[in-house]
Structure formats: C-alpha cells, structure tokens
C-alpha cells in the first residue's frame with residue numbers, strides 16, 4: 536500500500552529529526568543549560584495531567600570548587616544576555632521535540648483506532 540509506505544517514511548523522518556534535536560539538547564546540557572518541567576501533584580491540574588507539567592524552567596550548572604551547583608535562571612525574559620542565545624536555542628529545540636512527540640503520538644492514536652476498527 537502506497538499510503539502505508541508514506542506513513543512509514545514520515546514516522547522515520549520524525550524519529551530522525553527527534554534524534555538530532557535530542558543530541559543538540561544534550562550538547563547544550565553539556566554547556567550547563569537544562570530545561571526542567573515540574574509536576575505540581577494536584578490531581579485537577581491539566582498542565583500536569585495532559586502535558587509535561589509546569590515550566591519550562593531554565594537552570595545552569597555552575598562549578599564551585601569541587602561541587603557543581605544547579606542555578607535557577609528563571610524565565611527566558613529574566614535571563615542575562617550572555618546566556619540568552621544558548622537558552623533560546625535550548626527552548627526552540629525543546630519545543631520542536633515536543634511537537635514531534637505530539638505528531639508521533641497522533642499517528643499512533645490514529646493507527647490504534649484503525650486497528651480496532653478493522654478488528655470489529
């Protein structure tokens with residue numbers, strides 16, 4: 536089936552893109568920048584239930600002698616100009632990964648519906 540081949544290649548492309556983005560994200564993590572999401576634990580919270588939680592919150596690892604400290608940098612708008620470029624990149628990468636994961640999930644959902652439909 537032609538459509539199935541197209542779908543297969545689309546999924547492959549999305550997975551490849553996600554892999555490249557994750558590598559870029561890791562590289563930025565090596566430079567000390569990380570993005571975190573926090574779950575608040577409230578059962579009624581849609582952000583936590585349906586999404587990744589609250590955030591993104593931006594942190595930078597800073598070496599202090601022997602220890603490495605994780606410093607909270609805050610929201611993108613509060614961040615110093617020197618760090619802004621790296622964090623902008625990190626945020627863009629993070630959003631792209633999220634969008635790809637969403638697309639892959641949508642494809643999975645549709646496929647599952649189709650499988651159920653065919654079986655019945």
Ligand SMILES: [Zn+2]
Pocket residue numbers: 574575576577580581582583588589
């Ligand atoms: Zn929450």
